[in-house]
Amino acid sequence: MFARRKVMVFGLICLLFLIADLWIYHTLDKAFVNLADSQVRETAGAALEAVPSGDEAVSNWLERLEQGNGHFFLLYTRGIHGLDPDVTVFSKNADLLAFFESKKNTPGFLKAFENATYDEITRLSDRIVIGGTPRTLLVVPATDPATGETVGIGLFAFDTSATDAYSRLLAVLAIGAAVVFLAILAAGQFTRDPVQTYAILALFAITGTFVAYPLFEAARLSFVQDGHFTLDTWKTILTTRQYVSALKGSLELGFVTATLSTLVGFLFAFTVTRTSVPFKKFFSAMATLPVVSPPFSLTLSIILLFGNNGLVTKQMLGLENFNIYGLWGLSLVQTMGMFPIAFLTLVGILEAIDSTLEDAALDLSATRWETFKTVTLPLATPGILSAWLLVFTTSLADFANPLLLSGDFRVLSVESYLEVTGMNRLGNGAALSLLLLLPTLIAFLSQRFWVSRKSVVTVTGKPSARLTELASPRTRTALLLAMSLITLFLFSLYGTILAGCFVKNWGIDYTFTLANFREALQRGRDALSDTVLLAAAATPIAGILAMAAAMLIARKTFIGKRLLELLIMTPFALPGTLVGISYILAFNKPPLLLVGTAAIIVINYAIRELPVGVEGGIASLKQIDPAIEEAAADLGADTPTVFRTIVLPLVRPAFISSLSYTFVRSMTAVSAVIFLISARWYHLTVLIYNFSESLRFGLASVLALTLIVIVFATFGIMRLLVRKNVYLEKTVG
Amino acid sequence: MLKKSVSVRLEKVTKTFVDPHSKKDVHAVREADFTIEPGELVTLLGPSGCGKTTTLRMVAGFELPTSGKIFIGDEDITFLPPNRRDKAMVFQSYGLFPHMSVFENVAYGLKLRKVEAAEISRRVNETLALVGLAELGNRPPGRLSGGQQQRVALARALIVEPSVLLLDEPLSNLDALLREQMRVEIRRIQKSLGITALYVTHDRTEAMSLSDRVIVMNAGAVVQIGSPHEIYQDPVDAFVAGFIGKVTFFPGTVVEVDRGCTVSLKGRTMTVPRFAEGLKPDQACSVMCRPESLRLEEPGSGFLDGRVVTNVYLGHSVESYVDTPEGEILVQVDNPMARRVFAEGEAVSVSFVPEYTKIFPEEGSDR
Ligand SMILES: Nc1ncnc2c1ncn2[C@@H]1O[C@H](COP(=O)(O)OP(=O)(O)OP(=O)(O)O)[C@@H](O)[C@H]1O
Numbered sequence A: 001m002f003a004r005r006k007v008m009v010f011g012l013i014c015l016l017f018l019i020a021d022l023w024i025y026h027t028l029d030k031a032f033v034n035l036a037d038s039q040v041r042e043t044a045g046a047a048l049e050a051v052p053s054g055d056e057a058v059s060n061w062l063e064r065l066e067q068g069n070g071h072f073f074l075l076y077t078r079g080i081h082g083l084d085p086d087v088t089v090f091s092k093n094a095d096l097l098a099f100f101e102s103k104k105n106t107p108g109f110l111k112a113f114e115n116a117t118y119d120e121i122t123r124l125s126d127r128i129v130i131g132g133t134p135r136t137l138l139v140v141p142a143t144d145p146a147t148g149e150t151v152g153i154g155l156f157a158f159d160t161s162a163t164d165a166y167s168r169l170l171a172v173l174a175i176g177a178a179v180v181f182l183a184i185l186a187a188g189q190f191t192r193d194p195v196q197t198y199a200i201l202a203l204f205a206i207t208g209t210f211v212a213y214p215l216f217e218a219a220r221l222s223f224v225q226d227g228h229f230t231l232d233t234w235k236t237i238l239t240t241r242q243y244v245s246a247l248k249g250s251l252e253l254g255f256v257t258a259t260l261s262t263l264v265g266f267l268f269a270f271t272v273t274r275t276s277v278p279f280k281k282f283f284s285a286m287a288t289l290p291v292v293s294p295p296f297s298l299t300l301s302i303i304l305l306f307g308n309n310g311l312v313t314k315q316m317l318g319l320e321n322f323n324i325y326g327l328w329g330l331s332l333v334q335t336m337g338m339f340p341i342a343f344l345t346l347v348g349i350l351e352a353i354d355s356t357l358e359d360a361a362l363d364l365s366a367t368r369w370e371t372f373k374t375v376t377l378p379l380a381t382p383g384i385l386s387a388w389l390l391v392f393t394t395s396l397a398d399f400a401n402p403l404l405l406s407g408d409f410r411v412l413s414v415e416s417y418l419e420v421t422g423m424n425r426l427g428n429g430a431a432l433s434l435l436l437l438l439p440t441l442i443a444f445l446s447q448r449f450w451v452s453r454k455s456v457v458t459v460t461g462k463p464s465a466r467l468t469e470l471a472s473p474r475t476r477t478a479l480l481l482a483m484s485l486i487t488l489f490l491f492s493l494y495g496t497i498l499a500g501c502f503v504k505n506w507g508i509d510y511t512f513t514l515a516n517f518r519e520a521l522q523r524g525r526d527a528l529s530d531t532v533l534l535a536a537a538a539t540p541i542a543g544i545l546a547m548a549a550a551m552l553i554a555r556k557t558f559i560g561k562r563l564l565e566l567l568i569m570t571p572f573a574l575p576g577t578l579v580g581i582s583y584i585l586a587f588n589k590p591p592l593l594l595v596g597t598a599a600i601i602v603i604n605y606a607i608r609e610l611p612v613g614v615e616g617g618i619a620s621l622k623q624i625d626p627a628i629e630e631a632a633a634d635l636g637a638d639t640p641t642v643f644r645t646i647v648l649p650l651v652r653p654a655f656i657s658s659l660s661y662t663f664v665r666s667m668t669a670v671s672a673v674i675f676l677i678s679a680r681w682y683h684l685t686v687l688i689y690n691f692s693e694s695l696r697f698g699l700a701s702v703l704a705l706t707l708i709v710i711v712f713a714t715f716g717i718m719r720l721l722v723r724k725n726v727y728l729e730k731t732v733g
Numbered sequence B: 001m002l003k004k005s006v007s008v009r010l011e012k013v014t015k016t017f018v019d020p021h022s023k024k025d026v027h028a029v030r031e032a033d034f035t036i037e038p039g040e041l042v043t044l045l046g047p048s049g050c051g052k053t054t055t056l057r058m059v060a061g062f063e064l065p066t067s068g069k070i071f072i073g074d075e076d077i078t079f080l081p082p083n084r085r086d087k088a089m090v091f092q093s094y095g096l097f098p099h100m101s102v103f104e105n106v107a108y109g110l111k112l113r114k115v116e117a118a119e120i121s122r123r124v125n126e127t128l129a130l131v132g133l134a135e136l137g138n139r140p141p142g143r144l145s146g147g148q149q150q151r152v153a154l155a156r157a158l159i160v161e162p163s164v165l166l167l168d169e170p171l172s173n174l175d176a177l178l179r180e181q182m183r184v185e186i187r188r189i190q191k192s193l194g195i196t197a198l199y200v201t202h203d204r205t206e207a208m209s210l211s212d213r214v215i216v217m218n219a220g221a222v223v224q225i226g227s228p229h230e231i232y233q234d235p236v237d238a239f240v241a242g243f244i245g246k247v248t249f250f251p252g253t254v255v256e257v258d259r260g261c262t263v264s265l266k267g268r269t270m271t272v273p274r275f276a277e278g279l280k281p282d283q284a285c286s287v288m289c290r291p292e293s294l295r296l297e298e299p300g301s302g303f304l305d306g307r308v309v310t311n312v313y314l315g316h317s318v319e320s321y322v323d324t325p326e327g328e329i330l331v332q333v334d335n336p337m338a339r340r341v342f343a344e345g346e347a348v349s350v351s352f353v354p355e356y357t358k359i360f361p362e363e364g365s366d367r
């Protein structure tokens, strides 16, 4: 593989390319620098063409010059230092003056002064920093137009940061081109399967650029001020009352929501898996419904029902000072929105517990309650803990609900948003959202290394169709009643949104109207089409990328696989606010100036939904005999062909659900995208928020309803597509 | 249509895996070094885990050798990816494409080779007929019996007319009758197309009946290469002798090594023409006897006296298990109609003809 000839050819091509690359870089850089330099010289020369003579006049002249022109400072000496006996120095800038005084006797300066007598302009090798920007120094002679003699010298401090930035960009591009070219060349020469190597390199490049780099930038900003390492930002964050209370608030809210959601989730899961109540299918469906409800929708209806002008609080109960904003209102909304997460986790766990264990306990004449307490509950404990942790982290990362409903109550996600967009304090915002990552990380790690290790559930692979009734008739009635109440409440929340669409002015004037639809769809048309367009663009990218990554991770061995896996999976654990902030930090400067474009939104969608797709792809590939793909390769298919003709069709269900998941999540995104939208590219969810903020609840309801319809339609289509599967019914493997 | 047959050559091929849990090295194949001649069918025979599949997968290109080289014809293909080697493999687990019909499965390789649709259809039907599946082209492979799936896998590999055919225990999931039929079919096709074939099995009858030559592997190493006949009659060591067929070892002592090896056994001396290398006088040795080369005689006239414990009647022969001071010994009495069969419980004496045996150094092996 590493035959001597191949290595030599490779080395030669590398060398040629590097020389060409360097040459192009050098030429371009020099041409631009010269252009900029001649411009600067021209400006300087022109400025010194008409130097007045009197002290007062020179002073005024200087002032006029500097006011008229933003990008230089000027120090003028009448007479030449070191040559003329008396020299008068004029300057409006103290920094420049001090610099001149300290350096005027250095060889560089003296040489420049001497040059000036020959009417030559000299660029000094010293640089000066004034007002945070480094400046280039130019020594320019002032000539008496009558005699042609040099009568004085101008020391110009030009702002050349634009030129420097251009040079840097050019260097980055040149290095980037070299790296890309050499990587492609090396992969083609030295690996058995170049396509696979390209795919791996591409994935590394993508995740490195759009996961690792922004995070690094966010972390860097929280530690660096004015180019120095400092802990100031973190000191501020951890000592300022406002921020500390936001941290406390986030944890409090997470704790309450996680506990309530786990309780409700367990109620549903237990009843569905361990008792014989009627309508189980219905209740299961109800308990998963809120997973797909768009952001703001539940909050919106809570405000409509219990807000200052709420239907229940004001109109029905006549309460004047009821305040739904804050911890309890938020916990209520989050619980309704997040208990499905707990439910789904717990159903999985409870179904996996072999009910023969409970039979055994009952058989040993334990009562049902004792059986539940001593068998079911202990077995389910790890599951309950992981459900709790999952909801806890989801609650911490939640942004939409607190944005509308937090009132005076502070949470980290909203606080970091306000820091960034309201106060323009990017460093604080980055630090706050990084702070948010900490509990998430702890929860994630404890789930990984502690809860999952304590898990005693064994999946037997022969789920018993039998079911042990664990509830007495009276308990069953109570469970049923509780579930019905919660379901009813959920219904009324959705019903409220529907009703809100048709009401003229909620809280004041409940007359029926269709005007909301017209106005909302008119004002939201652009946002709606943007949203659909961007989500539709992200969907296939994320889907294909996810399946390709899944194939590489599940089937191939390569160096750095664990790292790639980590990079791909990381966005799953990142709160949206952190992603949003780190993206605007990382991509607001060349060479990746993406802020304000559609690309950054699409990339953000694709990267954030990648982990779920990859997980799904890996899971379904694990059930497929690798010999199937090997057989295809054996018959002559290269890696892309195997991917297209074998892997994609086989993981079709995972692929389609990854597609629809990405689409739906992108349609309903808010926490990261709110930082990335621009006047040109808007997002529907942000519009819902804006309408709600300006109390146009009718319009907000219509848009929320639109989103709900789109979400359900997507999932409906997905179901249809996945079902249509003649061959794959039971034959994989 | 017939291509030129090619040879397959392995040069000191070694494969070492790293066990993912203990991080220890697993020596799956050690310095395998052999050539399969053009058009030859060679079986890889050995106990489970001895490295047969690994060897095959290296030839196919799914594993890279840790060291060594592999050639097809004169071309070094060691690092060539699987899709660029002129070979086809029949996988132990079939690896049929579940999302395609039987027809599409078989047509897959031809489509990749950009064969015209009409031509594909003709050849697929031809090949399906060859393996007796003409009627089943439209079925999904999931709705076929194990034997039918097996034949689809075979058809899929054969249709691309590979220079080299690799088969990994292709018949292990079939019933005895079907297995025999398929064995004959594979051999016929392989011969008629001049395909060079490497066939992995751990079934010694399969290896014996099918192959031009057999390669016996043990613990990653090639132990012996030879025709079925050689392997059976002239095994290089006790392991091969025991693996390739039933065998009994009698302990003795070497007296003299010349053109034959003279041993003393139970007080008698005899000269045996076949013997392992490196035997020296006065060395303890064992005499290998196949059940069919042993004779049962009246008590006192053979080497070893004993008593028949069980007789198993097999039609063409009877297997008599004889209890002796050396342990239980199996004697095969061929053509029982023409010979005397001692009844169960009868006292007998065991003897053999030296020409049918082989001497090995004593290593305690008595399989
Ligand atoms: N990917 C792998 N990683 C680690 N060890 C492996 C791997 N593949 C095979 N081995 C080990 O290499 C040895 C040889 O395996 P191989 O599959 O070649 O055996 P085999 O002769 O085909 O056995 P069988 O007759 O049971 O199929 C075994 O000890 C096996 O555990």
Ligand SMILES: [Mg+2]
Binding pocket: B052, B053, B054
């Ligand atoms: Mg095997």
